[in-house]
Every structure is written in C-alpha cells, then in structure tokens.
Amino acid sequence: MSTNSTGLTPPRQLPADAAVFVGRERELGQLSRLLDVAQEHKSARMAVVSALAGTGGIGKTCVALHWAHQNAxxxxDGxxxxxxxxYGPTESPRDPGDVLGDFLRALGIGPAMLPDSAESRAAMFRTLVSDRRMLIVLDNARTAAQVxxxxxxxxxxFVLITSRDSLTSLVVRDDAYRIDLDAFDMADSIDLIKRTLAQSAHDGDEEILMNLADLCGRLPLALRIATERISSDRSYSLEDLVESLSMERDRLDILATPDNDSTTAMxxxxxxxxxxxxxxxxxxxRxxxxxxxxxxxxxxAAALSGVSVREVERSLEALISASLLERNGYAKTYHFHDLVRIFAQHCLMKDETAADLGESRRRECLWYVNATDAANRKLSPHRTPIDLRGLPSAVPVEGISTFEDALRWFEFERLNLMGVLKCAELSEMFDVVWKMATAAWSYYDLRKYLPDWIDSHELGLNCARRIGDVRGECRVRDNLGIxxxxxxxxxxxxxxxxxALEQWRSTGFTYGEAATLDNLGCxxxxxxxLDRAQxxxxxxxxxxxxxxxxxxEARVMNxxxxxxxxxxxGEEAELRFAESASVYRQLNDIVxxxxxxxxxxxALTLVQDHERAAAKFSYSLGLQRRVGDRHGEAETLRCFAELSMQQGDIPYAMEQLKQSMIIFRELGDPQEETIRRRLDELIGMYSSSVQ
Incomplete structure (x- = not known):
C-alpha cells in the first residue's frame, strides 16, 4: 500500500461508486472546473467547498462519490x-467534534494526542491538512454550523458537501459554490431504466418507459428501486409495473399536498x-x-428478527437486490438510505404489535451484550470476565475469534453501542446496560474514546444502582475511575x-478490591x-x-x-521489576x-549498570517487535537512547531517538514533541563537539 509525504498510509474512506451511473454531465463538469480553478490558484492555497443540494433521493451522494472516484x-494524500x-430518521446528526476525532485518527493521531474540545480538534485538523492534497466528502449535512x-x-x-438544505450561510460566509440538483430529465430517466434492465428480458416502448419515469417522479432513487425490482422478476412486465404504480400513486396523491410530488413518488x-x-x-x-x-x-439483524443468521443473510441480500438496503464497508454489514428507513419504520408501526417490537428490542440487546463480552475477552483475556449468566442470546455470536476480529467489531459498532445501551435502559434491561458498558472497557481503554467511555459508564452506573447491584456498581466505578x-x-x-473500594470491601469480593487498589495507586x-500510591x-x-x-500480582508489582x-x-525498583517479569514470563504474557x-x-540505568541495562533493553525490543507492540518499542528506544548518552555514544543515541520519534508520530503520541526537542538538543551538542 502506498504512502504519502508524511510516511503514513493515506486514508481511503470513499464508499463504493454506483454500479450504474447516468447523466449529471453538467454537475460533474462544474465540480471539475472548480478543481481546475483551485489548481490554477495554487499559490492562494484556498480550499474549495461545493455544496450539492437537493431533495432526498435526488442523487446528491451518488454524484459526489462518482466524481470523487473519477478524480481520486x-x-x-487520501x-x-x-x-x-x-436527515436520518432516528439518529442524531453527527457531532462535529466526534467527526473531527475520527478524521484525526485516520490521519495518524493516536488517542493520547487527541484534544478534548471540538475547537482544539478543529485547529489540529486544519494544521495537519494545510500541506496535504486531500479530498474531503461531508455527506448528508444538516446545517452550515455542523459543517x-x-x-x-x-x-x-477539495471539499464536497451534500445536503438537502441550501446551506446559504456557507455560500455567503465561506465562499462555497452551491450546485443544485434537479430530478432527471426524461432522456436520462429512460437511460437509467434501460441500463438497469439491460441484463433482463424486459423490453418496453418509449411511451411505457416515459410513464414509468413520470410515476417515479424522475427521481434516481425511485427509478433505481423500481427497475431493480422488475429486472429480477421475469414474470412481471413493464406494463404491470406501470399499472401497479399508477394505482398506488392515485391512492397516495389523495393524501399528498400539492407541493409534495417528489415525496409522493418515493x-x-x-x-x-x-x-x-x-x-x-x-x-x-421493517x-x-x-x-x-x-x-x-x-x-x-438475526437477533432483531428472531431467525437464524443464514436465513436473515439471504433476506438481506434480497433487499439489496431490490435496492431497499445498501452494503456497508465491512463484510455482512448494512445500512438504509435514510428515506427508505423512514418508510420501513412507517411499515414497522403499521404492521408490528407493541409486544413484537418489545421482544425484538430485547433480543437485540441480549445479542449485543454477549457480542461485546466476546470481543472484550479477546482484547483483554486476563481481566475478570463479566458474568452473563441469565442473559443468554438466542443468536450465536460469530466472527470474533482473534484480537484483530474483536478490534474490527468494536470499530464498526462504536456508533451503535450508545444507542443500544439507551435502548436497553428504556426497555428496563438495567443489568444489560451496566454489563455491556463494562465489557466495552477494554476497547475504550485501548482506543481512548473518552466521551463514549465516560457516557456509557455513567449510564451503566445509574442502571446498576437502580437494581441495587452493588458488585455491578463497583465494576462500573472501577472502569469509570480509570x-x-x-x-x-x-x-x-x-x-x-x-x-468503589469501600463498596468492594462491603461485598467481600477480593478480586475487585485488589483491582481498585491498583487503580488508586496509579x-x-x-x-x-508517592507515599499514598505505594x-x-x-x-x-x-x-x-x-x-x-x-x-x-505482576501488574501491581510493575x-x-x-x-x-x-x-x-533504582535498587528497589529493580527487585520489583524482576519479580513482575518472572510472573509475566510464567503466564506467557509477552506484552x-x-x-x-x-x-x-x-532501573539499571539509574544505578549505572550500563551493560545489564543494554541487555534488558535489547531483550525487550526483541519481544516488542515480535508481538508488534509499537508503543512499547518506542518507549524502550527512548530509554535506550538515554543509556547511550550516559555511555557517551551520542550518534547512536540520536539514531535511537529518531526511531522512537517516528513511531510516536505514527501513533499520534504527544511524546513525539518531547523527543523531538531532546533530539534537537543532542544535534546541537554533537555539532558543537565536532567543530
């Protein structure tokens, strides 16, 4: 995989391009001309913002992504x-600070270096991309303030923004160029129908195709859904489709307002x-x-519907074929177009009973707490697991068998976890809430998603209290304190x-008490x-x-x-480290x-035992490189450099510091700047000594 000028792999986050793309030559040309202007005025180093506006289903995202793939x-730099x-039907619009956190992580900023406030994140983002040539697609924006x-x-x-809103203030204040999308003309509508039906046995004369286009309001999404449906069913003719839609349109027209034609078509x-x-x-x-x-x-999906994974997968594939569902970036993951989801929820309220909905929510919450626990056990196998007795899932958790699987699962589910926790709380499944929150601790601790970590655990603490689960409350407090x-x-x-310590002692649960004492010491x-810590x-x-x-014992001794x-x-420190290392070795915990x-x-460096210190650092580096512990490797290189300086080998110390600095930079660790200053000092000292 290629790298950019920073030495890091550039982010490639664009979703897939449309399989069939028709028309929009005018809008694509406008975007390309905007890019040409930006290139011509390279000295001004100005960012170009284009807001693609239009009603839902008009094809804003499709145009933006098609142009993006053509010009990637x-x-x-990615x-x-x-x-x-x-404009999602249920989820809140994404918070800009949260989005900036995702962008900064994609640009190589590790959790330790990530600022807390949205303002600081925005400033860091602007600094990082100021010298990079990147495409940024901000899809489905609600307001200019969000963007x-x-x-x-x-x-x-180059920034592409799509929104149903005109984003006028963005145009006025930020020099954005707005491109308004209209429904397809008749020629493009018929072209889309024909190209979608190209592999099927269906033929139709121009009048039938024009009627179909009009019935769909010449909206790309409506055209795609209708034609995808008929292309998969040889027994259904275009005439049948037009007749069915005409009858349905007549029924909905009675309820529609005069200015709501596009919604009626959808x-x-x-x-x-x-x-x-x-x-x-x-x-x-639904x-x-x-x-x-x-x-x-x-x-x-299997948990929600109460059927097997294999059965639900076949159904989801059928919905994709009907263009009523879309694939996500990960395997076997899905999402709705927001308008389709609104319609699906309308069907849900009409065709499902309250009892059925409650049972579906319960099944999904149970599946999530079991899946979160399974992923937690792979990320942190030595921690005391969550007791899930009494919380079985009817759907087995699959695909989480390694550390990498667990991390990938958590990354995909991060934006879902708080929604599921709140759903479980509303369903009064309070034990699910605190157990699921604490099971996600290992992920939050690894990635440092502090707002999610704190919010989930504060909710979990409240739920543990509501059911009087003292041990649950203690476990949540322990994680929340960290x-x-x-x-x-x-x-x-x-x-x-x-x-937490006070409550652990009241329950007599020694494992919990020991862990909390360790955390308090830290x-x-x-x-x-230091006295209190010790x-x-x-x-x-x-x-x-x-x-x-x-x-x-090994963790605390360290x-x-x-x-x-x-x-x-140094002497006392060495004794503790030797004992801790011995236990870790017996447990085969290489990290x-x-x-x-x-x-x-x-510790050996502190007592001037240089030869043994060098041997320890070399041994540690070998283990860390073997297991891919990059952070530990960077720390060890930094310590090794200090030892080399004590021994008077400044060139070797500079080389070790440089390697450490590069790793910390890749991890986004703020120690990079400290090491950079130390390296500059050494370069100055060395230059003076050789003159």
Missing amino acids: EIFP QLYVNLRG RPLLPGAGNC KSVFDWSYKALPIEIARIF ICSLHPGPHFNVGA AYREAGRLEDAAECLER VYLEVGD GYLESAILLNRRIDDRWG NIGRVFLKRSN GEARVVSNWGR
Missing part, C-alpha cells in the same frame, strides 16, 4: 468521508416494492429499521475509586503523592497473593517498581513481560 488519483446523518468546524481552511484540500415506489416482497423478507425489512444505530451487521484519570480528572477519579502516582499498591499486592491472582523509579531508588523488562532497564 488527483489527491495523493480521501476522508463521513455521513453526517443530517463549518470540519473545513480545512487554507490549503490544497412513497409510491416504496409501497409498491414493499408489497412485492415475500412476507418474511418484508418483515425483516424489523431492521428498529436498530438504534446508523448501520448494523448480520448478527444484529476513564476520569485518563481524562485528567484526577479528583473525580480518586473519589470514584475510593467509593491515580496517586500521577498526582505525585500504600495502595502494597495493599493490592497482598490481596493478589491471597487469592493467587498471578496476573494481577506499578510498585514505577513508584521506586519516581523516588530514584507484559517486555514492558516490565524495559522498566527494569531503566
């Missing part, structure tokens, strides 16, 4: 894409297509619209964990209260040994060693062993 090679969900923080400012980026096509579906597929169509997030996978610490809210972290280590950690180690939790390093007591051995090398 012009943007060597393409960013987001569906802003401005404005996502604009790159000065630079060589409803006509949707209703006709829906009634043509087999009974079970029609049920799955039931899937109950899903509380922007996209779903086949397992969630999130507060990561967010720099050290007082909140200490208060949360102190309360909080006070960051605060700088006291908590020493108490934790005693409990770990009492219950024979070897992994917990943290005790870190306290002694802070005290500049844990490598990081502790690196700390061990730091």
